[in-house]
Amino acid sequence: MHGQPRKSLKQEDESLLSAKAEKLRALQSQFFANHRNRIYTQEALDLSAKLLEGNPECYTAWNYRKLAVQHNLSRSDPNYVAYLFDQELKLVENALRKNYKSYGAWYHRKWVLSKGHSSIDNELRLLNGFQKADSRNFHAWNYRRFVTSLMKRSDEDELIYTEEVIGENFSNYSAWHNRSVLLSNLFKRKAEEFPLEEKVLQEYEHVRSAIFTDPADQSGWFYHLWLIDLTVKNYAPLLVSSWPSHGSSITLNGNNCIDGCGLSLLNSTLSDTRTLPVILYFNQAVEGVNLSTVTVKSEHLKEDLVWKPLITNNSSTAQVWGAYLNLGNMELEQSKTYSIEIAIGHSMGIVSSNGYQYGDPSQIAFKLCVQSACTKPVEEQGGKLTSWKDNNFQKIDHFEDSDSTVTADLHIPTTSYWCMKAIEEEITNFRELLSEDACKIGKLSLARLLTALDLSTHQHDKRKNHTEEVLKLYTDLVELDPTHSLYYKDEHSLVLLQQITSSRESLLPYCHYYKDATEANTSYVCLRLQNLSLSRMGSIENLLWVQMLDLSHNELRSIEGLEAMQLLSSLNLSHNKFGSFTALEPLRSLKSLKVLDISYNELGSHSIDTRRYLCSSPLANTEAFDWDRFEILCGSFSSTKFWEAFLIFESLNLTDLNVTGNAVADENFTSFIGKVLPTLKWLNSEELS
Amino acid sequence: MGDLAAEKHVRYILSVEKKKDSFESVVMEHLRMNGAYWGLTALDILGKLHVVDVDEVVSWIISCQHESGGFGGNVEHDPHILYTLSAVQVLALFNKLDVIDVDRVTGYIVSLQNEDGSFSGDIWGEVDTRFSYIAICCLSILRRLDRINVEKAVKYIISCKNMDGGFGCTPGGESHAGQIFCCVGALAITGSLDLIDKDLLGWWLCERQVKSGGLNGRPEKDPDVCYSWWVLSSLIMIDRVHWISKEKLIKFILDCQDTENGGISDRPDDAVDVFHTYFGVAGLSLLEYPGLKPIDPAYALPVDVVNQIFFSK
Numbered sequence A: 001m002h003g004q005p006r007k008s009l010k011q012e013d014e015s016l017l018s019a020k021a022e023k024l025r026a027l028q029s030q031f032f033a034n035h036r037n038r039i040y041t042q043e044a045l046d047l048s049a050k051l052l053e054g055n056p057e058c059y060t061a062w063n064y065r066k067l068a069v070q071h072n073l074s075r076s077d078p079n080y081v082a083y084l085f086d087q088e089l090k091l092v093e094n095a096l097r098k099n100y101k102s103y104g105a106w107y108h109r110k111w112v113l114s115k116g117h118s119s120i121d122n123e124l125r126l127l128n129g130f131q132k133a134d135s136r137n138f139h140a141w142n143y144r145r146f147v148t149s150l151m152k153r154s155d156e157d158e159l160i161y162t163e164e165v166i167g168e169n170f171s172n173y174s175a176w177h178n179r180s181v182l183l184s185n186l187f188k189r190k191a192e193e194f195p196l197e198e199k200v201l202q203e204y205e206h207v208r209s210a211i212f213t214d215p216a217d218q219s220g221w222f223y224h225l226w227l228i229d230l231t232v233k234n235y236a237p238l239l240v241s242s243w244p245s246h247g248s249s250i251t252l253n254g255n256n257c258i259d260g261c262g263l264s265l266l267n268s269t270l271s272d273t274r275t276l277p278v279i280l281y282f283n284q285a286v287e288g289v290n291l292s293t294v295t296v297k298s299e300h301l302k303e304d305l306v307w308k309p310l311i312t313n314n315s316s317t318a319q320v321w322g323a324y325l326n327l328g329n330m331e332l333e334q335s336k337t338y339s340i341e342i343a344i345g346h347s348m349g350i351v352s353s354n355g356y357q358y359g360d361p362s363q364i365a366f367k368l369c370v371q372s373a374c375t376k377p378v379e380e381q382g383g384k385l386t387s388w389k390d391n392n393f394q395k396i397d398h399f400e401d402s403d404s405t406v407t408a409d410l411h412i413p414t415t416s417y418w419c420m421k422a423i424e425e426e427i428t429n430f431r432e433l434l435s436e437d438a439c440k441i442g443k444l445s446l447a448r449l450l451t452a453l454d455l456s457t458h459q460h461d462k463r464k465n466h467t468e469e470v471l472k473l474y475t476d477l478v479e480l481d482p483t484h485s486l487y488y489k490d491e492h493s494l495v496l497l498q499q500i501t502s503s504r505e506s507l508l509p510y511c512h513y514y515k516d517a518t519e520a521n522t523s524y525v526c527l528r529l530q531n532l533s534l535s536r537m538g539s540i541e542n543l544l545w546v547q548m549l550d551l552s553h554n555e556l557r558s559i560e561g562l563e564a565m566q567l568l569s570s571l572n573l574s575h576n577k578f579g580s581f582t583a584l585e586p587l588r589s590l591k592s593l594k595v596l597d598i599s600y601n602e603l604g605s606h607s608i609d610t611r612r613y614l615c616s617s618p619l620a621n622t623e624a625f626d627w628d629r630f631e632i633l634c635g636s637f638s639s640t641k642f643w644e645a646f647l648i649f650e651s652l653n654l655t656d657l658n659v660t661g662n663a664v665a666d667e668n669f670t671s672f673i674g675k676v677l678p679t680l681k682w683l684n685s686e687e688l689s
Numbered sequence B: 001m002g003d004l005a006a007e008k009h010v011r012y013i014l015s016v017e018k019k020k021d022s023f024e025s026v027v028m029e030h031l032r033m034n035g036a037y038w039g040l041t042a043l044d045i046l047g048k049l050h051v052v053d054v055d056e057v058v059s060w061i062i063s064c065q066h067e068s069g070g071f072g073g074n075v076e077h078d079p080h081i082l083y084t085l086s087a088v089q090v091l092a093l094f095n096k097l098d099v100i101d102v103d104r105v106t107g108y109i110v111s112l113q114n115e116d117g118s119f120s121g122d123i124w125g126e127v128d129t130r131f132s133y134i135a136i137c138c139l140s141i142l143r144r145l146d147r148i149n150v151e152k153a154v155k156y157i158i159s160c161k162n163m164d165g166g167f168g169c170t171p172g173g174e175s176h177a178g179q180i181f182c183c184v185g186a187l188a189i190t191g192s193l194d195l196i197d198k199d200l201l202g203w204w205l206c207e208r209q210v211k212s213g214g215l216n217g218r219p220e221k222d223p224d225v226c227y228s229w230w231v232l233s234s235l236i237m238i239d240r241v242h243w244i245s246k247e248k249l250i251k252f253i254l255d256c257q258d259t260e261n262g263g264i265s266d267r268p269d270d271a272v273d274v275f276h277t278y279f280g281v282a283g284l285s286l287l288e289y290p291g292l293k294p295i296d297p298a299y300a301l302p303v304d305v306v307n308q309i310f311f312s313k
């Protein structure tokens, strides 16, 4: 099947082959007769051996050999037993010489050895032969791991073996891989004899020499990235950001609209539910966020908070957790200030998926102030159409001193000295490499190292960061390696968003007041990130405060992470590259979302949906489907056509939706969506009656 | 590069079926069930499944089923999970799942789950994450996923995750595109893709595209049409397929066609076979090549077949 040249056979070859085929078929039918009749004589065994030596892939024959061994074992003469197993090992060896990629043959050998009647002393010698012939054969490497563990050979000895293999030829990804497995084991089991930092520093040197010898050879690339990860990774879960943020004060108006001093919260969030979200954003997915691990101190809180993972599959771990304060129950009085303290991780229980406990017990304190009621009654939601036109927005010159809603204040853990040192040293080395050879892996590694450095020094000195240089490196890479240009564009987008959201000052140019044309008094803050060539969303941990977000005129295909933005009420995604409704899955968690513009995207233009399995659905066994409702809504339409739209929109309370400019948005669809969203007042900028 | 020689590929697939006595088909006869799946799915993607005699295929499939509920690769061959999935997939293709005793097939698969959550391929106990995928995919198609311990199955798959974000056959095994497809597919079907580092794995996968536009299965290996399926479907399931050049890959697959006699080979100018013909056609379907039925990246069946199973009462 592999590597056979395409040619038409000559007459004599053809007759030769058909004679061979006939012979093989005769052998097979004899074998099946023996198998059927459970004949395990030496003669029958010889026949099956002949068959396997000619065609090691004939798995039923290997099964037959095992049955034969079991059958013949009943003759308990020890010499015979040894002979019996020996015969099997020899057969496997012959079969492997015919085809060393045969799963059946390798497994038969494992099966024989695990019976414990054969010596394992010869196995490594045999393996060395196969590994010399093909140093990347993964069957042989798997078998090697099996045999060395059977022999109780130490990880240290195997580490030396990989060193030898790499020494002969560094271009051996399999050996680097095995090294990572062995080292991971040693770090876990022998932390004292095997100090991570010392070893990691040595490994940098080791893999660097591979990469620098031939930068185009991928053998060391992933290993190097793994080392960077080992260097900067925080194993213990930590809180990265929260909403409300520590030290903030939230102003509530009498009729329950909140106001962050000049940055009023759109009424919808509160007027509907009379609740206030509290969001905890961690550095990694955690479980165990609950009443005992997160405690709330407030005199007025009447009921316990219920923490929920902000993720839509049925997993119990999530990077972002949310709870809702029930304001209706709090009996808040006007012109008073209430303080609320949330303590996180003071008792054990918040755990990462690798089993690490929450690292640094922390606290968030914020204030709720109640002001006299608004002079005007809160207008009924959806009364007006939201317009995203430029003339409805007004630039903000500076934030008010008192304002604390817009935040960019991250909790960054301190990085140890050796980490910084290691990263800085690698940066120097890769700069040197690039001065000689402007290669792709050099630029990519440098970009990653600089990003790692910036992240770990974030709190010390914001001005000395390398963002501009990193952005330039990714721009270069788009040119240098056009095949993977969208990978670099995605990375570019992430770095750009990091830069924009890193501080209140950097956010300011993107913050605008939304001026409702008919209502001069109310102004909302909108974060406008349109026209930035963003192909990917990121830095959501800095955007938890956002209520109105304009991401239009970018190149977005997904909005992964947006589920954390629990305050979001209006979202503009028009003129992007969304290819399916499943890409909008994060919106399902946003109970406050009222306004959505998804016009001029690619909905309905793709036959293959790349978000199909990242969205919870019956396909992924994560969601039951409300058939009855769906059927009623679908009526005469083909029922499989709109399931994605149904899945996404069914749980939303939108009042204003725009889907124009998408292939999917025909008349059938508009009528369907009108039924799925009974709350809708505006569809495609037209008022529904 | 020409266009897809669809007509010729259809003729080629149908002709392979008739050459039962060639040396090649005798050597391959133990996996005829897989062959049936490859050939018939390719025909369906090409819109030509209706030329096949359904009853003949179905009764042959039934004749490969054993007492245990599992299917063999051919009549007389022992049951194995590898062929059980193919049998179920082909029956799903023809909307004929009602001809088998679903509980008996389910019982066979359930019996192969081990204490640690992994799956054996058959009673002889070889363990491999390929078998985890097969078990999960098969049970999900049969709507019986709740009969196994899914949590443990997922945990075992995650224990095979490597430093490069990929997956191996067993814990410690090297990442390989075929194996990655199995693990990503199993995690997709169990709604567990959040356990994958999509950016890390996505980078490894997108770097499988080499200069010629083809995809290889591991670093520093040659490209091969079959990886068009394994790498591509994995990239799609984690939404990172835009990280490779679709145009270049389409060109590579089309360059591997035998434009004279039909069929697709592993590399340009090699001998064609049904396996690579299927993977080439399925790859083109994933690349949204015009005129082909879309295929589902996780269940490896046409999207309409999958939707029929999951979106009807």
Ligand SMILES: [Zn+2]
Residues within 6 Å of the ligand: A002, B224, B225, B226, B227, B266, B276
């Ligand atoms: Zn291949």
